[in-house]
Amino acid sequence: MKKLYRLLPHLLFLLLVALILLPSNVEVPSYWEFLLAAGAIEVVLILKRHSSAATNIGIIVMAFLDLWEYYTTRVDGVNTMLYPIPQKVFALYITDFQRISMGVVSSLRLLFLSFFLALTLGIVLGMLVGWFENARKALFPIAKVLSPIPPIIYSPYAVALLPSFRSASIFVIFSSIFWSVFMNMILSVSSVDKKIMDSARTLNIKTIGMFAYVLLPNSLPMLFNSLTVSVSTSFMVLTAAEMIGATSGLGWYVKYYSDFADYTRVVAGIIVIGFVVTMLNVLIRLLRNALIKWR
Amino acid sequence: MNKIEVIDISLDYMDNGKRFHALDRLSFSVKEGEFVSLIGSSGCGKSTALGVLSGLNHPSEGKVLIDGHQIKSPGSDRGVVFQHYSLFPWMTARCNVILGINHAREKIPKREAESLAQEYLNKVGLEGFENKYPYQLSGGMQQRVAIARTLAMQPEILLMDEPFGAVDAKNKMVLQDLLLNLLQRDEHVKTIVFVTHDVDEGILLSDRIFFMNNKRIGQEIAVPFSRPRIRNEIFDTDEYRALRRQIMSLFYQNVANQIGGAEVYL
Structure with a gap:
């Protein structure tokens, strides 16, 4: 049980990767910036895997990113102007x-x-x-x-x-x-x-x-x-x-x-x-x- | 000529609009090279008296002469060791000692100050602990640093305010022996005024003991043992026991007077 809990942020990360890579409702010009940012967070989580605070923070952050990604790319009828797609947001760090x-x-x-x-x-x-x-x-x-x-x-x-x-x-x-x-x-x-x-x-x-x-x-x-x-x-x-x-x-x-x-x-x-x-x-x-x- | 001359000093302070005497026409003198202890129960004014000698407290009346000159403020002719908290927590043992040296002797070259600091830290047995901060040292070790700092300033007069009051019994003995040793070998410090409430400590270390009572000197007791002194040899003698009994009876008398006589059984 405890082991599963420790794995949870990493499982959530894998879910995020899947959400980014698998086909979705929306077209995004580029997704690797977001993937890279999520990967960077994952690296930090792996480095800090022995800290229980880091695990808890990791769960919250990853769950948020999952939700954000899922809501903007998989749910029908979402206003993506008000709720921007994360891939587009992170792509800005290159284009802008x-x-x-x-x-x-x-x-x-x-x-x-x-x-x-x-x-x-x-x-x-x-x-x-x-x-x-x-x-x-x-x-x-x-x-x-x-x-x-x-x-x-x-x-x-x-x-x-x-x-x-x-x-x-x-x-x-x-x-x-x-x-x-x-x-x-x-x-x-x-x-x-x-x-x-x-x-x-x-x-x-x-x-x-x-x-x-x-x-x-x-x-x-x-x-x-x-x-x-x-x-x-x-x-x-x-x-x-x-x-x-x-x-x-x-x-x-x-x-x-x-x-x-x-x-x-x-x-x-x-x-x-x-x-x-x-x-x-x-x-x-x-x-x-x-x-x-x-x- | 007397090295230190304390002449009729009184010190009053105000607390909640009431006037308190901390010292009442206190007088005594200390010869050059002498080790003198001020002994008394708490509140008798012994620490306040030392504060006046160091220049931290200003007497309301009377004066203190050193070599015939009246003192008004702290000076590098006097080194002070307090009971605790006298080291700067933000400096290593070495830096604490160097700071003392630099302020006692102006324009001493850096290299010389460093080697002097090392010399005195070695003398108090702290080789290998030079770069530790006070919080990394035990109470006894901190007090060793404080002693090293004061001795390294090479003052003519050493003022010590219950320096071993906060260390445990075993370390206290070690430090007393260390002090005896250092004073016998150190040619710079000559005159010492030592405040304590520990009778054994007073006898072991001093040439004369001033028993303080009612904010002034109650009795003066000469300690006849020759130097160098060795703890066990002294503590076994009849003279020592008699001396100890004499001072303890002064304490009891004092307590009895304060609480009111017959009720106290000792």
């Missing part, structure tokens, strides 16, 4: 490669620039404000008021206010990351274990050394936790901002083709967004493991 990859590049460029600004300013200002008690007591309550305002709310206003779409979206993404970094820094700097601080002071570590050797490393774990959340929200904000005024980018891609009711491209765009966010999270995890070795 240039536009999609440019979208990815332009979105990531905005994202990295804003991230860089928000992290640098958030860390530096957060440390300073956290360190000086008067500054902390004045600015922390203000930050508490400003930080919960969702940046998406003022993104149209920012687009109108700032000279270019680019600066507006950088500003909006920046604010979606900055506040959490800033406030986390303040909290972690002002709550360093007293024993660690005492130890640092008896070692004669002066203010600058304190920032570099004590306060910054002490806040890294917390920083990375908040970063994982920030990446997702910032991507949300980014795509939302792109929907308003951009001429390229992933959000723009989805929005633009929604207007033409080209839902095949819309679905393709949504999948890419999910993929890119996942890759960013993987990147952050790798970075965290490389930087934080002490726990």
Whole structure:
């Protein structure tokens, strides 16, 4: 029984292959892109076959792909404009490669620039404000008021206010990351274990050394936790901002083709967004493991 | 001349609008090269006193002189070993020691700092553990690193605040012997102030014991044993037993006074 359960995702994969290869109601110009994507997922599942979580995720993903494939190619009377055929969606990654990859590049460029600004300013200002008690007591309550305002709310206003779409979206993404970094820094700097601080002071570590050797490393774990959340929200904000005024980018891609009711491209765009966010999270995890070795 | 001169220090702190005395006109002095222990039950102010010596706590009144100069903040002439959590968890044993060296001696070449760190880590028996993070080390080993870090800074005065209070009985003995050994061989550290509530530890290590009572020195007890000291030889003598009885009776008296006399049977 357990063995069968472990085999289930792979059986579902074989079913998917059969569904793709066997004749169906609809004509598709090319099917190998979808087959390749499904095969890639299967490879990952085989590599992770000892993890029960991977098995469960594999069952859900494969079952979804089976259903999607079956529903769009085998059920009569389905509106394939609203429910695009998976083969057509995945074929876009070849035929529409240039536009999609440019979208990815332009979105990531905005994202990295804003991230860089928000992290640098958030860390530096957060440390300073956290360190000086008067500054902390004045600015922390203000930050508490400003930080919960969702940046998406003022993104149209920012687009109108700032000279270019680019600066507006950088500003909006920046604010979606900055506040959490800033406030986390303040909290972690002002709550360093007293024993660690005492130890640092008896070692004669002066203010600058304190920032570099004590306060910054002490806040890294917390920083990375908040970063994982920030990446997702910032991507949300980014795509939302792109929907308003951009001429390229992933959000723009989805929005633009929604207007033409080209839902095949819309679905393709949504999948890419999910993929890119996942890759960013993987990147952050790798970075965290490389930087934080002490726990 | 006395190396350390503690003159009438009092320390008050406010808690919920009430004023508390942590130290009350505490005075004592320590000669150069002397090993002195502050002993007393918890809350007697011994750790606070050490905090004043290290420069972390500021007395409300009185002053501490080292070589005749008043101290106001921590300085590289004093090295401190705490009970725990004194290592930086984000640095390996080696880096912890190097950080101490770099801050005690400015502009020491990198290579020299590294070899000095290695030398002291070897001295405390941690060869092969240099690249471990504190979480990978046992409590006793972490304390060895902390001792190595402090000794490597080569301070003139060593302040130790119940350094073996958090390690198990066996490791405690090992570390006490290690400390005795290191101090007999290390020419840099000369004067030590040691806080403990362990009477045996106090007798084994010190030249003089200050028994603290009511936020000040209650009694001063000289420990006559010559150095180098060996645990078993000392613990078998009548002098040791008499000394121990004397200090224990101070503890009992103290307890009796606090709880209110006749009720306490010991």
